Amino acid sequence: MVVQKYGGTSVADPDRIRAVAEHIVRTHRQGNQVIVVVSAMGKTTDDLVRLANDVSQDPHGRELDMLLTAGERISMALLCMAIMDHGVHAVSFTGSQAGIVTDTVHGKAKILEVKGDRIRETLTAGAVAVVAGFQGISTTRDITTLGRGGSDTTAVALAATLGAEVCEIYTDVSGVFTADPRVVPEARKLARVSFNEMLEMAATGGKVLALRSVEFARNYNVPVHVRSSFTWEPGTWVVEEDPTMEEAIISGVTHDTSEAKITITQVADRPGVAAALFRALADESVNVDMIVQNVSTAGHTDISFTVPRDDLHRGLTVMEKVAAEIEASGVSYDAGVARVTLVGAGMKTNPGVAAKMFEVLSNEGVNIEMISTSSIRISCVVQESDVETAVRALHSAFELEKAS
Amino acid sequence: MVVQKYGGTSVADPDRIRAVAEHIVRTHRQGNQVIVVVSAMGKTTDDLVRLANDVSQDPHGRELDMLLTAGERISMALLCMAIMDHGVHAVSFTGSQAGIVTDTVHGKAKILEVKGDRIRETLTAGAVAVVAGFQGISTTRDITTLGRGGSDTTAVALAATLGAEVCEIYTDVSGVFTADPRVVPEARKLARVSFNEMLEMAATGGKVLALRSVEFARNYNVPVHVRSSFTWEPGTWVVEEDPTMEEAIISGVTHDTSEAKITITQVADRPGVAAALFRALADESVNVDMIVQNVSTAGHTDISFTVPRDDLHRGLTVMEKVAAEIEASGVSYDAGVARVTLVGAGMKTNPGVAAKMFEVLSNEGVNIEMISTSSIRISCVVQESDVETAVRALHSAFELEKAS
Numbered sequence: 001m002v003v004q005k006y007g008g009t010s011v012a013d014p015d016r017i018r019a020v021a022e023h024i025v026r027t028h029r030q031g032n033q034v035i036v037v038v039s040a041m042g043k044t045t046d047d048l049v050r051l052a053n054d055v056s057q058d059p060h061g062r063e064l065d066m067l068l069t070a071g072e073r074i075s076m077a078l079l080c081m082a083i084m085d086h087g088v089h090a091v092s093f094t095g096s097q098a099g100i101v102t103d104t105v106h107g108k109a110k111i112l113e114v115k116g117d118r119i120r121e122t123l124t125a126g127a128v129a130v131v132a133g134f135q136g137i138s139t140t141r142d143i144t145t146l147g148r149g150g151s152d153t154t155a156v157a158l159a160a161t162l163g164a165e166v167c168e169i170y171t172d173v174s175g176v177f178t179a180d181p182r183v184v185p186e187a188r189k190l191a192r193v194s195f196n197e198m199l200e201m202a203a204t205g206g207k208v209l210a211l212r213s214v215e216f217a218r219n220y221n222v223p224v225h226v227r228s229s230f231t232w233e234p235g236t237w238v239v240e241e242d243p244t245m246e247e248a249i250i251s252g253v254t255h256d257t258s259e260a261k262i263t264i265t266q267v268a269d270r271p272g273v274a275a276a277l278f279r280a281l282a283d284e285s286v287n288v289d290m291i292v293q294n295v296s297t298a299g300h301t302d303i304s305f306t307v308p309r310d311d312l313h314r315g316l317t318v319m320e321k322v323a324a325e326i327e328a329s330g331v332s333y334d335a336g337v338a339r340v341t342l343v344g345a346g347m348k349t350n351p352g353v354a355a356k357m358f359e360v361l362s363n364e365g366v367n368i369e370m371i372s373t374s375s376i377r378i379s380c381v382v383q384e385s386d387v388e389t390a391v392r393a394l395h396s397a398f399e400l401e402k403a404s
Numbered sequence: 405m406v407v408q409k410y411g412g413t414s415v416a417d418p419d420r421i422r423a424v425a426e427h428i429v430r431t432h433r434q435g436n437q438v439i440v441v442v443s444a445m446g447k448t449t450d451d452l453v454r455l456a457n458d459v460s461q462d463p464h465g466r467e468l469d470m471l472l473t474a475g476e477r478i479s480m481a482l483l484c485m486a487i488m489d490h491g492v493h494a495v496s497f498t499g500s501q502a503g504i505v506t507d508t509v510h511g512k513a514k515i516l517e518v519k520g521d522r523i524r525e526t527l528t529a530g531a532v533a534v535v536a537g538f539q540g541i542s543t544t545r546d547i548t549t550l551g552r553g554g555s556d557t558t559a560v561a562l563a564a565t566l567g568a569e570v571c572e573i574y575t576d577v578s579g580v581f582t583a584d585p586r587v588v589p590e591a592r593k594l595a596r597v598s599f600n601e602m603l604e605m606a607a608t609g610g611k612v613l614a615l616r617s618v619e620f621a622r623n624y625n626v627p628v629h630v631r632s633s634f635t636w637e638p639g640t641w642v643v644e645e646d647p648t649m650e651e652a653i654i655s656g657v658t659h660d661t662s663e664a665k666i667t668i669t670q671v672a673d674r675p676g677v678a679a680a681l682f683r684a685l686a687d688e689s690v691n692v693d694m695i696v697q698n699v700s701t702a703g704h705t706d707i708s709f710t711v712p713r714d715d716l717h718r719g720l721t722v723m724e725k726v727a728a729e730i731e732a733s734g735v736s737y738d739a740g741v742a743r744v745t746l747v748g749a750g751m752k753t754n755p756g757v758a759a760k761m762f763e764v765l766s767n768e769g770v771n772i773e774m775i776s777t778s779s780i781r782i783s784c785v786v787q788e789s790d791v792e793t794a795v796r797a798l799h800s801a802f803e804l805e806k807a808s
Contacts, residue, residue: 014458048478054418056485063488066496067481070474074452077471081460084467092470097545118545141501141522 001123001164002027005037005133005155009172010229011075012042020170020229021082024128028088033123035162036130037155038079040071061106065135065145069095072132072151080130089127093118095135095143100154102136102144109136109144111153111216114161131158149210156213160220167217167224169209174228175235176201176208178400179253183388186401190251194241197251197343198224200377204341205256214238241345249353250344250398255391257338257384259289259306261369262315266329269301273326277303280322286311290339290372290379304370306381309335337369338387341379342394348375360397366390405527405568406431409441409537409559413576414633415479416446424574424633425486428532432492437527439566440534441559442483444475465510469539469549473499476536476555484534493531497522499539499547504558506540506548513540513548515557515620518565535562553614560617564624571621571628573613578632579639580605580612582804583657587792590805594655598645601655601747602628604781608745609660618642645749653757654748654802659795661742661788663693663710665773666719670733673705677730681707684726690719694743694776694783708774710785713739741773742791745783746798752779764801770794 004024011017028034039045048067052059059067076092083090099115122129133151138144146153152169159167176198177187193201195218202211208226217224217238227235267273274293281288291305307315312335319331340361347353357378361368366389370381382390395401408428415421432438443449452471456463463471480496487494499506503519526533537555542548550557556573563571580602581591597605599622606615612630621628621642631639671677678697685692695709711719716739723735744765751757761782765772770793774785786794799805 014455017459051418051478051482052485055421055482056489058489059485060488063481063484063494063496066484066498067478070477070481073474073477074455074471077467077474078455078459080467080470081456081463084464085460085462090467092467094470094547143498 001033001035001162003035003037003155003159003162003164003167005151005167005169006039006229007151007169007171008039008042008044010170011038011079014078016229017075017078018082021079021086023229023232024083025086025088028128034128035119035123035158035164036079036128037133037151037158038072038075038130039133039151041075044071044074062142065106065143068145069132069135069143072134076130076132083128083130089125090130091122091127092130092132094132095154096137098131098158100136100157102138102146104138104140104142104144106142106144108147109138111136111146111157112139114157116158116161119158119162146212149213152210152213153216156216156220156222156224159222160216164222167222169224169226170229171208171226172228172230173208174231174233175226176206176238177252179391179395180255183255183391184253184395187395188401188403190236192237192239193251194345195238196241196376197345198238200341200343200374201252201254204339204343204377204379205254206252209238248344249346249350250342250400252343252400253391253394253398254341254343255338255387256341257387258309259337259339260309260312260333260335261304261306261337261381262312262319262331262333263302263304264319264323264328264331265302266300267303267326268328269299274303276326277319277322280318281307281315284314284318286315286318290370290381292370292372306337306339306370336384337381338384339379339381340387340390340394341377342398343377345376347378354378356397357394360393361390364389364393366393405437405439405566407439407441407559407563407566407568407571409555409571409573410443410633411555411573411575412443412446412448414574415442415483418482420633421479421482422486425483425490427633427636428487429490429492432532438532439523439527439562439568440483440532441537441555441562442476442480442534443537443555444472445479448475448478466546469510470547472549473536473539473547476538480534480536487532487534493529494534495526495531496534496536498536499558500541502535502562504540504561506542506550508542508544508546508548510546510548512551513542515540515550515561516543518561520562520566523562523566550616553617556614556617557620560620560624560626560628563626564620568626571626573628573630574633575612575630576632576634577612578635578637579630580610580642581656583795583799584659587659587795588657588799591799592805592807594640596641596643597655598749599642600645600780601749602642604745604747604778605656605658608743608747608781608783609658610656613642652748653750653754654746654804656747656804657795657798657802658745658747659742659791660745661791662713663741663743664713664716664737664739665708665710665741665785666716666723666735666737667706667708668723668727668732668735669706670704671707671730672732673703678707680730681723681726684722685711685719688718688722690715690722694774694785696774696776710741710743710774740788741785742788743783743785744791744794744798745781746802747781749780751782758782760801761798764797765794768793768797770797
């Protein structure tokens with residue numbers, strides 16, 4: 001049993017849909033049970049969001065979900081028609097028909113359960129099941145969407161629940177690279193990457209797989225094969241770490257230019273102050289990413305954190321209010337920052353990676369504004385104008401263009 | 405309780421959607437419980453059909469229905485958003501969520517049952533319920549569509565089941581006219597027309613209401629008010645015949661240029677022959693409309709009938725096969741015919757209408773090729789090139805421009 005997920009660019013027009021249908025039919029004829037998860041065609045979802053904003057100043061969440069789910073309905077029906085032209089039966093299922101039950105949070109619902117009875121019946125009857133990505137039905141029987149990248153999550157959830165051997169994610173790139181090839185032309189496609197590395201990459205700017213789908217794949221140990229629907233060549237396998245193999249020290253360099261930095265200066269260094277700050281942000285649904293607190297000087301400290309640029313305005317409003325309450329001296333921000341990150345499972349057992357990273361950036365004259373680390377990742381916030389220089393320098397210094 | 409149905413032109417773009425939302429909010433604020441049925445925006449359904457034909461040589465019925473129902477999903481979600489901008493809560497429902505249960509005939513499903521529990525709950529909670537027209541869920545839990553004009557049927561079915569006082573059908577014309585105003589500029593808007601007259605008009609080329617919705621309205625005695633969403637002026641009421649009022653002899657002239665005529669010549673005039681002919685057509689799903697059989701000469705007769713032009717090719721194929729079997733002398737056809745029809749409930753008690761109709765056509769030099777009548781209708785098949793002349797001459801001769 002194979003789950004194949006096709007993104008928007010893979011089904012952007014009738015020609016692409018027919019090409020994808022052929023590949024599905026080939027996989028089916030090789031003796032596989034095939035479940036297909038499909039996104040909306042090309043820019044359909046963006047177009048529908050624009051339409052909603054044209055019609056309403058504040059599109060209602062339930063209705064926005066109702067609207068957006070029209071996109072996958074179109075692509076999945078067309079894909080089934082194209083498959084049937086080859087004499088293979090195919091049946092499309094909405095998230096609701098596939099039994100993808102979610103919570104009631106419109107716009108970013110979480111999957112609670114995958115029933116999948118109708119999919120199993122369809123496969124048993126020898127047909128291909130085509131499921132709408134990105135959507136489900138809530139416990140109150142309303143249509144929900146899973147947020148950006150939600151189709152990846154649908155695919156992995158189906159693979160986990162139905163026991164597929166592999167979840168193939170077809171996209172417009174041929175796999176996971178050591179860096180963004182648009183920034184680093186020498187970037188190398190990885191044959192294999194661990195779930196944990198992929199998680200760090202997805203969290204720090206790698207756009208190939210959505211973060212939540214990788215969490216799901218890791219938690220249920222679903223092997224994911226990221227590959228191209230344009231060349232059909234083998235791509236990158238995202239799998240469990242294999243302790244018998246030597247890990248590459250560094251698997252890749254990612255970067256992200258979608259965040260902004262907020263700093264609260266001269267905060268009293270006593271218990272409860274940080275909690276008050278971040279509780280206030282959470283209450284306003286501002287997503288905080290990196291948090292750095294400097295050492296305390298004379299009982300005061302500076303706290304910096306990054307937020308998505310879209311949340312900057314709301315974040316500042318909240319912070320100015322809270323800063324007054326906790327008697328901090330001020331709030332400043334920088335919307336022109338970027339993050340560069342090294343990811344590698346081998347980093348754990350190789351000291352000195354951080355030191356080398358800082359030296360490389362220093363040699364390029366790139367100033368580091370914030371640093372944050374995990375056991376398999378080091379992130380630095382730098383000026384956005386420096387980020388491509390930083391990515392290229394790190395890629396070269398760690399020799400990522402060479403197969404490990 | 406009011407059901408309001410808005411057709412595709414009424415919700416063709418964001419401006420139109422906002423105008424319709426305002427009208428719904430006004431109706432709601434006047435103290436009505438409002439159920440809205442909405443069609444797909446503008447030409448969306450046609451665009452989706454074109455996409456299906458681009459992708460597949462023979463789009464599968466189940467998948468075509470899945471595809472087409474995306475259209476109403478988009479319009480109803482947008483309409484709800486626009487209503488909520490006015491501070492009135494609105495909730496959209498797919499055919500399935502509204503409990504519109506149909507048979508399993510994809511593309512022209514029949515409504516078997518309307519549950520409507522969620523709609524009742526929504527109305528009781530003080531919100532507007534917006535329901536996707538044209539669609540339902542089959543007894544095998546597949547998405548179905550009701551065929552062209554299906555949104556009218558959805559609206560009338562909901563009005564009947566939920567006990568609405570009126571079903572308002574908003575469209576791009578201001579009501580039902582004595583003839584097509586594009587052909588007869590003096591055509592007059594009717595204030596009132598009976599279900600039976602409306603049925604005959606819908607069956608013979610009047611495009612304002614779909615035939616099945618009128619049957620439904622008649623069977624459940626749901627008053628229908630056909631009116632314009634562009635001017636919002638009072639339109640035409642379609643209601644039960646009122647025996648206390650004097651009926652207009654003629655309510656309108658309709659015409660239809662979508663049919664073709666097939667003739668089987670020299671058919672043996674014995675029992676079972678006609679049955680064999682029309683059984684063969686029915687088996688191929690060819691919709692036969694008018695049937696005329698001439699008097700028998702020397703034990704043989706000619707049988708003519710009309711079919712939709714789209715079915716002409718299939719109809720001829722069937723007929724050529726059957727004609728050989730029943731030893732008829734030949735099959736001929738004419739794709740350039742049209743039908744002109746007089747409709748009027750008062751015709752029943754006014755002899756001489758047919759005679760006058762034939763004289764009028766004769767005076768205009770219009771040759772009559774077939775005649776068919778019911779108690780409140782007379783139809784003549786003429787050459788398509790003559791049909792507008794015929795409509796104008798009849799409208800004038802019966803003085804339909806004058807209020808009765």
